[in-house]
Every structure is written in C-alpha cells, then in structure tokens.
Amino acid sequence: MNNSIPTTRRGFLTAAGALTAVGLGARAVQRADESHQRADVFIAHVDSYQDPIERSIREGLVELGFGPAWVRGKTVLLKPNLVEPTRDAPHVNTHPLVVRAAAEVYRSWGARRVVVAEGPGHCRDIDYVLDESQFAPMLASESLDFVDLNFDDYDWTKNKLNRTTLGALALPASIRNADLIVSMPKMKTHHWAGVTLSMKNLFGVLPGCCYGWPKNVLHQAGITESILDLNATVRPHLAIIDGIVGMEGDGPIMGTPKHAGVLVMGANLPAVDATAARLMGIDPWTIAHLAGSSGTLGPVDECHISQRGESINPQPFRTLTAM
C-alpha cells in the first residue's frame, strides 16, 4: 500500500527538530525473532467525541483483563500528546474528552490519585498550551491535577537500552513516582518517524529544561533510538490511542484531520502502535522504531498480537515521509 506523498530525499533534519535515524532504520529492516512475544490489543469503534468514550475505555480495559484490582490505591499518570498550542487545529493534540474519560474509569476503579502530565515539545508556556488545547477547562471541571513535566524535579536515571549514546535520562519525579503510566497519544502520521503513537509520545516525558524546546538532544541522538531507549527505561503500563479524529499528511503538527473512529488500547506499546499503524494503512515493519522494538520491547507481527474488539478495517492515512 502506498499512501505516501514524495518529498525531498533524506530529510531527517536535526535542525528542524528532526533527526538522523537512518542508522537504526537500516538495521531494523532485518526482522528480529519475536516468536516468544505475545500481546493483546483492543480496538473500540468510537465515531465521535460525543459518544460514550468512558464506556468504550472501560469495556476495552476489562476485555484486556484490567479492572479495579489493578488500579485500586494506585497513582495513575495519564500522558496525552500536547505537542504545541493551537486552538484552530485540535487534531494536533489528544482530545481532552478522551483523557477525561480515562480519568473517570481509573477514579471509578479506586485509583488513589489520577494526574495528567505532559512536557510539550514546542512551547514552554504550559498554561498557554492547556488553554489553546481546551484542556484547562476540562482539568478544572474534573478537578484533575496537571504536572508540567518540563519543569518537574528530575533525576538522572540509567538508560536501560542504550540504543543512543545517552548514558542517562532525566526522568521527572512524577514519572518515577507513578504506579501506572498511561500513554495517550493522538493517531498521527509523522514526517520523520512515519507515525507518532504511544511510543513516540514518550518524548513528552522528558523535561524540556534538560532537552530543549524542541527536544533537540533526542533528535541529535536519533529519533528512533531515543524512542526505544525511552520506552525501555520508562516502561509505560498502558496505551490508549485517540484515533477518533487523527492526523494524516504533514504530521505531527501541520497535517490535516483524518477521521478513523477508533480507540486502540493495550499494555504492550509496540503491539498497540503496530496495530494502530495497520489501521492507518501503514505497514508497521516500515516504521523503524516499531521494527526495532520487535524481539525486545514487544511484538509487531499480527500473528503475535491477539486482537480484541473491532476487526481491523484500515482507513488509509496519507503520509509525508522524507526518505
């Protein structure tokens, strides 16, 4: 399937806040042995943000084997993708109603505390980001705490995978102290990484005060390699992808809205992202960080992913991949 829009050769530009991912991308073409890996992924059909999203998330998580016993007494950190402030293009960021719905599920299951946390990559002013993305009124009405990960206290934590040369990663206290970390990205194409889903969403975990705005340190270290190191070191517990309306074309910020009408969720992030990529009509093996996850962080092959809920009905997303 070829949905891509050809662009200038190469690309992967560190100066544009992008990268030099060519090295790992080339290595990752060889499929790893992931035959020992299995994961469950749930796809919920949710046509609009007015639909009962909370019910869909609850049903999906129960189907995946999660419930009150998993959550009771725990601190749950919800990490949306709020990469940059824009009121006019709501498809750039995770929709606040999806985060609200997830918070309601965890609260109803007895979470000790539910907190929303993000470290936007393109804007230092978190108040402005929350205003523009319409998160501020939602957080206020739901009495949800928010943590600006760009300025949280941090500690340097040993890099557990070392695909980059970054020996340690600065991890915010809120990330280290959370019992359950839920990556909640928007379903988007990405002009350098192919897709940006629950794994790439972890860029927002690292504090801008150490990595810059944009987090150019990670671009220099290699986007693909950084995604893998981050996921191996942070080890999020769950992903819930907002694919009700995603973004196609020149993602992650300048693309156009794309209605896909789905939420995709699961505890293994590579498997969730591989499934979402298939829903987008993109072969996950062509995404360097997914191919690089196979055999280590999680399965990518369909035969190793047990799919629940709706069957995959690809909604081809146009891509804009610099090659």
Place this chain on the structure above:
Amino acid sequence: MNESWIAEARRGLLERARGDKSWGYQLRSRGEVEPTALAALALEAAHALAPSVNEAESRREQAAVSDALAWLAAHQGNDGAVRASMSAAPGEPAWATPLALRAWSLSEDFAEPRRRAVAWLLNRVGKIIPKDSPDVRIVGHDLTIVGWPWVEQTHAWLEPTAYALIALRGEAIATHPRIEAGLRLIDNRALPSGGWNYGNSLVLGRALRPQPAPTGVALVALAGQPRTPTIDRALAYLQQKWPMIEAPASMSWSVLGLDAWGERPRDADSRLARTFQAIQSRDDAATRLALLLLAGLEGSAGFLMRGPTR
C-alpha cells in the same frame, strides 16, 4: 498602573523565596536559575520603577535581590555557566545563564561572575549546517547563522538566542559579531505571517504557527534596532492575539514585547491584575509572578535591556 496588585505581587514573590534565598519552579521544589534570576530582576525593576512600598519592605526586597544574586554566583561553575545542580551529569542545563548574567548587572558586586558568564556565553554556539547540505532545503531558515542552543551540541533556537542578546546587550558590547549574528538569526526565523515560535519558520514548505511568548521575547531582544517589516508583522500578530491570551507567561511577554516598541496595550494593567489574582496562590506561581510583575511595570522592557544600574 494599578499599584495595589503590584504591591501584592511583590510581597507574593518575596514570600515564595526558599530558605536558601533562591526561587524554584514549584513551591517545594529545588531552587533553579531561571526563577531566581527572574525574581531578582522583577523585584529590582519594581524598586526602580514603582518605589512605593514602605521602607521596611523596600529593605527586605533589596536584601532578597542581593541574596538571589549571591545564590546565582554560588552556582556558577568553573566554565562560567550557571547551573542549579552542580552534579556532573552531562545534560545538566545551563541555558538560563544569560538570565543570571542580566540579573548580576543590577549590582556592581558581581563583575567577575559577569566576566566569566560573558566569556562562556560568547563561546557557546549552536550547531550549524553548511549551505551545501541537502537538509538545508527542508527548512525555510538559514542554518548557517550562528546563535545559541538550549543544550550543548544542539542547534540554535529562538528563545536562548533572544535571552543571550538581552544579556549581552546589557553588558554594553552591542557590536560583537555574535550579537550581530544573533540579531540576524532572530530576523531569519520570523514567520511569514508575523511573529515567532520556538524557532522553525517553514518545514517542508509549510509555514508553522507563531506563539505569543517567543514573539514577545524576540521583540524585547530586538528593542532599539531599526523598525522593519518583520517587527511590524510581529507587533500586528501580538496585537491581534492579545485579547485571547490568558496564560500569565504569554501575557507578560506579549506586554513586554509590545511595550518595547511603544505599543503597550491600553488594557494591559487591568488584564495583568486579573491574571495575577487568578494565579497568585498556585504552587508554580514564582516565575509567573516575576513575569507578571515585570510586565505590570511600565518601562520594564527598557529596564531589561539597560546596562548596570547601581
């Protein structure tokens, strides 16, 4: 100027000083360079531009400023950079050094830390990409212009370059080639529609979106330069966006940027006062209070750009 909220903001900022005389991003977090430098600048600007508090409060403010400057000096490394943590971790941030430098210029007692910070700043260079690289075609800006990065070994971006210019021009070395290049970089990163964002203008042929805070910071850094169409477009963007901005930092930098070019919004004072009331009790209020205070004092943009005052 509504002096009642300004007085409250001054007191609120003082109350948020930590035991070690610094300020943190959060009430209970460690002291950091940016909030400490901004607090010192804001309190000193209040002292200079709105000297209406009583004598005891004035003395308390002056002591807090002196203590903050000393705290910043105590956190200057051997290389001249100022870091909140003296740990040897390679990524420990030093980008707030120009703010510390600007704060030190409030006093004549920090000539040596200033000299070392200036030397460090002049040696800090964002990575450039040669003109013959194929990558150059992907972005709309000139990747050969030397500016300042957030972090060592990365590219130059808008805000660190603007901070460096504010600090260096305050050191009365306005003709240095680095300053000249920095001014060119800011001009080059402007968005076609007006204003600035973090520092990408066009990527893959698409113009990106402006943001108020970087636009305000850039306009302060450019203050005193000849007025150009780039500046006109940026001012028009901020004037158009101003009524919709509620966030304290973006609001403050917008006022400072407009003020630097004689276009301070008429309702600036009332809107800043309302925002102050809304955020004053937040745990993360320190940097916001400092910025609101700076924006609330007419003439602060000029104060930020002036050289040593005492």
